[in-house]
Amino acid sequence: MSAVAAQVRRHAATSRSKLEIDHMTYRYWVERNQTEFLAFDDVSLDVREGEFVCIVGPSGCGKTTLLNIVAGLLRYQEGTMRINGEPVNGPGVGRSMVFQSASLLPWRTVRGNVRYGMEMQRRFDRATMDGRTEQFIRMVGLAGFEERYPSELSGGMQQRVNLARALATDPDVLLMDEPFAALDAQTREFMQSELLNIWARSRKTVLFITHQIDEAVYLADRVVVMGTRPGRIKREFRVDFPRPRELSLKRGADFLRMSDGIWRLIEEEADRINVIRTE
Numbered sequence: 506m507s508a509v510a511a512q513v514r515r516h517a518a519t520s521r522s523k524l525e526i527d528h529m530t531y532r533y534w535v536e537r538n539q540t541e542f543l544a545f546d547d548v549s550l551d552v553r554e555g556e557f558v559c560i561v562g563p564s565g566c567g568k569t570t571l572l573n574i575v576a577g578l579l580r581y582q583e584g585t586m587r588i589n590g591e592p593v594n595g596p597g598v599g600r601s602m603v604f605q606s607a608s609l610l611p612w613r614t615v616r617g618n619v620r621y622g623m624e625m626q627r628r629f630d631r632a633t634m635d636g637r638t639e640q641f642i643r644m645v646g647l648a649g650f651e652e653r654y655p656s657e658l659s660g661g662m663q664q665r666v667n668l669a670r671a672l673a674t675d676p677d678v679l680l681m682d683e684p685f686a687a688l689d690a691q692t693r694e695f696m697q698s699e700l701l702n703i704w705a706r707s708r709k710t711v712l713f714i715t716h717q718i719d720e721a722v723y724l725a726d727r728v729v730v731m732g733t734r735p736g737r738i739k740r741e742f743r744v745d746f747p748r749p750r751e752l753s754l755k756r757g758a759d760f761l762r763m764s765d766g767i768w769r770l771i772e773e774e775a776d777r778i779n780v781i782r783t784e
């Protein structure tokens with residue numbers, strides 16, 4: 506199947522819930538002050554299987570905290586979280602994170618780095634790991650670069666290795682925390698369109714954090730806007746632009762209107778925080 510056909514076929518996320526967060530609250534314990542800090546409060550989010558959800562919001566609203574909870578790196582105190590209908594609060598296989606910096610092992614080649622995620626999870630036998638390593642290197646367009654080391658790759662290529670490593674573990678939910686923030690504007694756009702192609706072929710459920718509104722609107726089926734003090738979900742925007750999406754979509758009037766609406770919401774939120782600060 507061509508990438509385009511795959512993307513059209515998979516566009517509709519299924520009606521099955523993959524990730525359900527219900528009335529979740531998270532507090533950090535601040536040792537220095539011996540106090541709790543409410544990072545976010547009463548957050549509910551239902552992500553469908555195969556859906557691409559982007560989370561945006563002002564700095565400090567709890568986006569990374571929420572992603573870390575879904576990844577199992579932090580444990581929430583109130584509410585519930587279910588993945589595939591099963592309650593989860595902590596680490597486990599089935600969730601893979603792609604961070605802003607590529608976090609590759611410098612002494613391993615592309616092949617070794619992609620394989621590494623599967624080795625850590627111990628879910629696959631040797632032959633399966635070999636096969637999946639080659640499959641996902643091809644999927645992210647790095648065939649021919651298998652024996653290169655991270656220092657011999659561009660930033661965009663390093664992020665592709667990161668992505669291949671995460672996808673090769675066959676996660677239930679792919680978690681991406683500003684994965685393209687360190688890239689220059691041109692590479693970033695290229696990676697956005699590549700990510701959509703790869704997503705169309707992998708059919709994963711994605712939770713993606715970004716500060717770039719246009720990135721969120723271009724990529725997502727749904728953009729979730731978080732507010733702050735305390736963090737919470739302020740509004741959700743369904744993004745119905747047909748797929749596959751060309752980068753030229755970003756210059757269209759409907760696209761700009763939606764991006765502008767999201768910007769205004771975030772600005773309102775930033776103003777609200779400034780009022781609180783100066784009171």
Ligand SMILES: Nc1ncnc2c1ncn2[C@@H]1O[C@H](COP(=O)(O)OP(=O)(O)OP(=O)(O)O)[C@@H](O)[C@H]1O
Nearest residue numbers: 533534535542544563564565566567568569570571
């Ligand atoms: N380890 C910690 N201890 C105490 N407070 C923390 C800790 N980590 C984060 N916070 C606070 O929790 C809130 C949410 O932080 P978080 O990093 O999740 O926000 P964010 O929306 O991802 O921010 P940014 O967009 O700037 O990355 C912030 O007010 C932050 O100061």
